[in-house]
Amino acid sequence: MRIGVPKEIKNHEYRVGLTPGSVREVVANGHEVVVETGAGVGIGADDAAYEAAGAEVLKSAADVFAAANMIVKVKEPQAVERAMLRPDHILFTYLHLAPDAPQTADLVKSGATCIAYETVTDGRGGLPLLAPMSQVAGRLAVQAGASALEKAHGGAGVLLGGVPGVAPAKVVVIGGGVVGAHSITMALGLGADVTVFDRNVDVLANLSHRFGAALRTVYSTAAALEEYVLDADLVIGAVLVAGAAAPKLVSADMVRRMKAGSVLVDVAIDQGGCFETSRPTTHAEPTYVVDDVVHYCVANMPGGVPRTSTHALNNVTLPFVLALANQGYRKALLANPNFLPGLNVYKGQVTCEAVANALGYDF
Ligand code: NAD
Incomplete structure (x- = not known):
């Protein structure tokens, strides 16, 4: 051929x-x-x-x-x-x-x-030719978030992993699928304090088994999300509801109450985004600020690498x-x-x- x-x-x-x-x-x-x-x-x-x-x-x-x-x-x-x-x-x-x-x-x-x-498809209900792009996006989300947390990029001026004697940043990953798992790998690797939310307890159990005590797993309810998001330095949106637009899990009101200089990375933006204040951005201009919170919403993240x-x-x-x-x-x-x-x-x-x-x- x-x-x-x-x-x-x-x-x-x-x-x-x-x-x-x-x-x-x-x-x-x-x-x-x-x-x-x-x-x-x-x-x-x-x-x-x-x-x-x-x-x-x-x-x-x-x-x-x-x-x-x-x-x-x-x-x-x-x-x-x-x-x-x-x-x-x-x-x-x-x-x-x-x-x-x-x-x-x-x-x-x-x-x-x-x-x-x-x-x-694959034998386990996955989409094997999409998965590598989710892996890339999940890992890049942490790099993008870490960069946005720098003062010159609009962030609070927080180093993701902290240093000995200074606490690390708090990272919240919403959705523990392919994107989420790869964000967790990177965020833990950099020494951040990481919490993952999912609505599927099997997903949480698998992540807990894989990452051990270093990772906090929390069942995704509106109340729990609000508590952790308001205290977070970096929130990564990585949810997917197959065949549907992403659910808006972080409201504009929550964004208003987040810490100044905190960062939202909405990987799910290609499905409409899971933060109410998200709108698609490009690699040329990847971020914008709403209520002192930096938003990164690049719709084709793998294209950046x-x-x-x-x-x-x-x-x-x-x-x-x-x-x-x-x-x-x-x-x-x-x-x-x-x-x-x-x-x-x-x-x-x-x-x-x-x-x-x-x-x-x-x-
Ligand atoms: P996935 O199916 O592997 O994982 C999604 C997870 O979200 C699942 O574990 C599911 O249980 C969880 N979830 C669903 N509703 C939830 C809720 N209310 N609270 C918490 N968790 C919830 O999907 P994936 O491959 O990780 O992709 C995630 C998203 O990232 C998709 O929207 C995908 O299109 C997007 N994506 C974007 C880019 C980009 O460049 N922006 C690149 C790749 C993937």
């Missing part, structure tokens, strides 16, 4: 579908790879690195789409990319179709086989890329009941129930 990797064109997207290391694996399996010139600059991989890995570098996205049978990307195809899709193309990338009617209509029209990273994010993404996508290339898409999808839910659009039909329901397609 000939696999194509175009340069990402969405605003401020620096990740790339395949690293040179992944290209080498694909080529070693007997396939060809064509890469658009400059596709890897955002992760520090130049054309020569791709050529050394066995790829052919082409001068435009049009050349890549024309030459390839399978397109491997990161972000959903933009309108100009969708116009280049053919019925014999396999598209493998993040799609997030449910809120995106124009993209869905174009993919249906293209006739291409469109497989979304975010709907591939594209090297780490690209490698983390490739670690989980490469086995599926190889399965598609080695077995062909029919066999690869039908042989793996966790891969099949990834198929969102096939031969002009929406094949993902949630997308069909959201946008009114037959299923």
